[in-house]
Amino acid sequence: MTAxxxxxxxxxxYVGYLDCLADADEYAAIDVAIGLLDAGVPAERVxxxxxxxxxxxxxxxxxxxEWSVAQEHAATHxxxxxxxxxxxxANPRPTGGRVVVACMDGxxxxxxxxxVAEVLRLRGWQVTFLGASVPAAHLVSYLHRYDAHAVAxxxxxxxxxxxxxxxxxxxxxxxxxVVVGGRGFGADGRWARRLGVAWAPNAPAAAELIAxxxxxxxxxxxxxxHLADDEYASLVRRRGELIDSALADLRDRxxxxxxxxPTQLDATVSDLxxxxxxxxxxxxxxxxxxxxxxxxxxxEILLSRGVPAGAVARPLDHxxxxxxxxxxxxxxxxxxxxxxxxxxx
Amino acid sequence: xxxxDVRDWDPGDGRLxxxxxxRSPAWSADVTPRSTAALPPLAPDRDLAAPDWFExxxxxxxxxxxxxADGVVRHVSPVAERLLPEVTPGELLSAAGVPGLSDxxxxxxxxxxxxxxARQVPLSGARCCWYVExxxxxxxxxxxxxxxxxxxxxxxxxxxxxxxxxxPDRAAAAVVRLAxxxxxxxxxxxxxxxxxxxxxxxxxxxxxxxxxxxxxxLAGGDLPTAIADGxxxxxxxxxxxxxxxxxxxxxxxxxxxxxSAARVVPLPGRDAPVGVLLVARRAARWYDEADVELxxxxxxxxxxxxxxxxxxxxxxxxxDTLQASLLPVEPAEAPGVQWGTAYxxxxxxxxxxxxxxxxxxLTDGGSVFxxxxxxxxxxxxxxxxxxxxxxxxxxxxLESHPGRLLRLLNDxxxxxxxxxxxxxFATMVLGVARPQRDGGLTLTLAGGGHLPPLVLRTSGxxxxxxxxxxxxxxxxxxxxxxxxxxxxxxxxxxxxxxGVTEARGGRRGDEQFGTExxxxxxxxCQRMPAPALAERVEQVTCDWLAHGDHDDIAVLxxxxxxxxxxxxxxxHSVPAQxxxxxxxxxxx
Numbered sequence: 035m036t037a038x039x040x041x042x043x044x045x046x047x048y049v050g051y052l053d054c055l056a057d058a059d060e061y062a063a064i065d066v067a068i069g070l071l072d073a074g075v076p077a078e079r080v081x082x083x084x085x086x087x088x089x090x091x092x093x094x095x096x097x098x099x100e101w102s103v104a105q106e107h108a109a110t111h112x113x114x115x116x117x118x119x120x121x122x123x124a125n126p127r128p129t130g131g132r133v134v135v136a137c138m139d140g141x142x143x144x145x146x147x148x149x150v151a152e153v154l155r156l157r158g159w160q161v162t163f164l165g166a167s168v169p170a171a172h173l174v175s176y177l178h179r180y181d182a183h184a185v186a187x188x189x190x191x192x193x194x195x196x197x198x199x200x201x202x203x204x205x206x207x208x209x210x211x212v213v214v215g216g217r218g219f220g221a222d223g224r225w226a227r228r229l230g231v232a233w234a235p236n237a238p239a240a241a242e243l244i245a246x247x248x249x250x251x252x253x254x255x256x257x258x259x260h261l262a263d264d265e266y267a268s269l270v271r272r273r274g275e276l277i278d279s280a281l282a283d284l285r286d287r288x289x290x291x292x293x294x295x296p297t298q299l300d301a302t303v304s305d306l307x308x309x310x311x312x313x314x315x316x317x318x319x320x321x322x323x324x325x326x327x328x329x330x331x332x333x334e335i336l337l338s339r340g341v342p343a344g345a346v347a348r349p350l351d352h353x354x355x356x357x358x359x360x361x362x363x364x365x366x367x368x369x370x371x372x373x374x375x376x377x378x379x
Numbered sequence: 380x381x382x383x384d385v386r387d388w389d390p391g392d393g394r395l396x397x398x399x400x401x402r403s404p405a406w407s408a409d410v411t412p413r414s415t416a417a418l419p420p421l422a423p424d425r426d427l428a429a430p431d432w433f434e435x436x437x438x439x440x441x442x443x444x445x446x447x448a449d450g451v452v453r454h455v456s457p458v459a460e461r462l463l464p465e466v467t468p469g470e471l472l473s474a475a476g477v478p479g480l481s482d483x484x485x486x487x488x489x490x491x492x493x494x495x496x497a498r499q500v501p502l503s504g505a506r507c508c509w510y511v512e513x514x515x516x517x518x519x520x521x522x523x524x525x526x527x528x529x530x531x532x533x534x535x536x537x538x539x540x541x542x543x544x545x546x547p548d549r550a551a552a553a554v555v556r557l558a559x560x561x562x563x564x565x566x567x568x569x570x571x572x573x574x575x576x577x578x579x580x581x582x583x584x585x586x587x588x589x590x591x592x593x594x595x596x597l598a599g600g601d602l603p604t605a606i607a608d609g610x611x612x613x614x615x616x617x618x619x620x621x622x623x624x625x626x627x628x629x630x631x632x633x634x635x636x637x638x639s640a641a642r643v644v645p646l647p648g649r650d651a652p653v654g655v656l657l658v659a660r661r662a663a664r665w666y667d668e669a670d671v672e673l674x675x676x677x678x679x680x681x682x683x684x685x686x687x688x689x690x691x692x693x694x695x696x697x698x699d700t701l702q703a704s705l706l707p708v709e710p711a712e713a714p715g716v717q718w719g720t721a722y723x724x725x726x727x728x729x730x731x732x733x734x735x736x737x738x739x740x741l742t743d744g745g746s747v748f749x750x751x752x753x754x755x756x757x758x759x760x761x762x763x764x765x766x767x768x769x770x771x772x773x774x775x776x777l778e779s780h781p782g783r784l785l786r787l788l789n790d791x792x793x794x795x796x797x798x799x800x801x802x803x804f805a806t807m808v809l810g811v812a813r814p815q816r817d818g819g820l821t822l823t824l825a826g827g828g829h830l831p832p833l834v835l836r837t838s839g840x841x842x843x844x845x846x847x848x849x850x851x852x853x854x855x856x857x858x859x860x861x862x863x864x865x866x867x868x869x870x871x872x873x874x875x876x877x878g879v880t881e882a883r884g885g886r887r888g889d890e891q892f893g894t895e896x897x898x899x900x901x902x903x904c905q906r907m908p909a910p911a912l913a914e915r916v917e918q919v920t921c922d923w924l925a926h927g928d929h930d931d932i933a934v935l936x937x938x939x940x941x942x943x944x945x946x947x948x949x950x951h952s953v954p955a956q957x958x959x960x961x962x963x964x965x966x967x
Contacts, residue, residue: 111911169727181548
């Protein structure tokens with residue numbers, strides 16, 4: 035018995051639980067959660083006040099470069115086991131209709147939607163959780179096969195918004211209402227409104243929205259008339275070429291880049307790809323703040339990993355020149371450039 | 380009297396005299412006659428052609444009423460006489476009591492069943508002239524056009540919403556929801572009874588734009604006659620009593636029987652109607668011929684959508700049952716082993732493919748496990764993996780030595796493929812894991828032409844297991860590679876299919892992921908639980924693909940976790956994590 039096990043409040047158990055995640059001690063972590071349940075704490079609170087904040091902290095530790103990807107994955111796996119154990123312990127009886135919960139195609143942050151799925155299950159819905167990175171075709175064939183009251187889709191990265199939109203439309207064509215969540219839609223859900231889809235900031239809000247079918251269906255339509263300028267489509271077409279030229283530019287200006295190991299080269303290509311993808315997503319929803327938020331986040335991540343200042347500014351400048359015929363993308367890039375910390379400019 | 384009398388409005392070329400002038404010159408005084416000096420007089424009969432303007436004006440489409448400064452009618456043209464018989468010359472215009480002529484507002488009004496417009500034009504001497512036009516025909520033409528446009532737009536929306544294959548229940552709900560408010564305030568769909576029970580859906584209009592939908596089940600015998608008739612394909616004509624009946628039965632919330640109109644239209648199906656749609660609304664909007672036409676057009680689309688949905692459901696039920704038998708089965712729980720799996724078929728909608736993995740418990744406490752890839756893709760490949768897995772299921776009871784088991788499998792497959800003339804083959808790694816006292820595992824591996832497994836050592840090193848061998852199912856008695864690997868507690872062996880290493884992505888989307896990137900991706904992951912490791916391999920592969928097409932992807936990881944005295948307590952409460960999602964999905 036650890037001290038954490040006797041805690042009757044999730045916030046008291048939090049520190050001990052985080053230690054279990056840090057030690058990758060699956061069974062101790064489950065003990066903490068089950069101990070809370072045994073002490074009479076409702077399962078929903080264990081999920082939302084213990085597992086969810088701990089998982090957010092795991093992400094923070096990765097971002098601060100305190101934890102490796104492997105540690106983050108292991109901790110996430112343990113959190114998933116804890117969620118499964120809490121769900122099995124509570125074992126609610128379904129009384130409502132079927133709700134399908136899934137991650138957008140390409141989206142691997144499965145724990146937040148898993149928590150939403152379990153909260154919905156605890157509230158009586160018959161929940162199917164399809165897991166991480168669900169291809170649209172798979173989701174649609176599932177919806178044809180089983181009648182769903184609603185679909186809840188998660189997206190953690192705004193760069194997936196164009197794909198998210200396609201997936202939302204696919205569900206709509208199956209006449210199933212959609213609710214979305216996750217940081218990918220903006221902290222206030224503004225990009226969900228842009229895509230014309232209902233948005234919930236957290237699991238309880240999602241549960242309330244799903245219970246209100248009229249609210250789900252009464253969402254104002256998407257406002258995407260700006261896509262008529264074809265900038266998004268052209269950016270996607272030119273993705274490979276943009277990355278290539280940015281890499282060539284980097285090698286010209288930074289001699290060290292010529293001596294990159296294959297792993298470093300892959301990482302650079304991947305970063306450049308993210309910049310183009312976030313730029314394209316910002317152009318898709320016509321909101322430069324999507325890109326500026328990303329640029330700020332990226333420079334913090336790179337700073338914590340000792341990547342020299344200027345690593346972000348240089349490709350932004352390069353893309354600015356390469357995309358001078360793209361007025362909207364150009365504005366997004368300029369604002370992104372301005373958002374860089376002074377030392378980086 | 381000249382055109383300068385007419386203010387604010389120019390009837391055309393500015394030369395027309397007003398009708399009050401009886402005999403005016405052909406050309407206004409202020410208009411200079413054309414100079415004849417420059418041109419020869421080509422029109423000697425011009426004077427004869429000079430029209431009698433009064434006569435001309437009398438035949439305008441517009442009727443004219445001229446009033447003097449006191450509002451007394453001074454002149455009424457024949458057209459105006461016909462349109463406004465109560466207007467009499469010599470009396471006050473206001474005394475006639477024509478609504479549209481009471482004030483100066485130009486606009487339309489209805490008078491004696493005709494749609495008229497009137498506009499007032501001031502003349503000289505404080506007189507005025509009313510121009511009155513009968514626009515009944517053009518208004519009704521415009522109304523008909525707008526109505527036709529609205530009907531086309533409605534049917535276009537219906538086609539759009541019902542044009543996609545839907546779940547039958549969704550399709551039914553969509554049908555009633557779409558019928559409101561264009562066709563009805565309350566729409567009820569009754570499906571053809573199955574097993575003596577008829578399911579119904581109803582949409583009723585509410586204050587805002589989203590209708591509320593409910594549904595339920597009726598015994599087939601309880602259906603009103605009109606509905607039962609509709610289900611045989613007859614469209615009932617005398618439907619007045621139907622409203623009362625439906626209202627009495629509580630079918631039409633918010634509508635009273637006496638002041639409502641209703642119609643029943645059958646929804647065409649494959650042979651008999653698939654259902655019947657009852658539309659009802661307040662009698663203020665009676666169902667005329669055009670409305671009924673529209674309801675029929677709607678019913679045709681709705682019937683097609685429902686028929687497709689039912690057909691799709693029947694097909695999908697069959698496909699799902701077959702699919703479920705071809706999906707990889709999660710490895711059986713085994714002491715000292717933690718399994719991790721990932722599976723991503725090339726055809727996402729199909730969810731099955733040519734990659735396979737699995738494990739079986741052996742009676743001596745060990746486990747036989749395998750991962751492989753058959754030639755080809757899609758359903759045929761999946762069917763072949765099913766045969767292969769069934770063979771293994773049976774054969775492992777006879778032979779637990781991996782090398783010999785693989786050769787047995789080879790012979791069995793060779794026989795089936797030759798019998799069916801399929802010419803299919805497989806690559807695979809097959810192994811037996813036996814727990815050791817120290818919590819480690821001994822893996823005896825046999826290779827059938829598959830990619831060599833990786834081993835993640837506690838030291839952080841990633842080793843490639845030297846395992847060769849020939850394809851399975853091609854030649855009798857193939858060369859099978861064999862090797863034994865020791866896993867210390869916490870070490871992991873990783874099996875994967877070529878969908879991982881041959882994933883095409885990168886800058887241009889044409890570069891193979893390759894073994895080196897895979898090794899780099901799992902380096903440093905030696906402390907990861909097996910399910911997390913398998914998911915990581917799947918994730919880095921899919922990230923590399925960046926939404927591109929891919930081959931089937933399968934990953935099987937097994938980690939030595941020791942005898943696991945600690946874990947047993949929770950084994951009952953923690954579902955086997957890998958594939959929990961898929962398991963739920965197929966159970967559902």
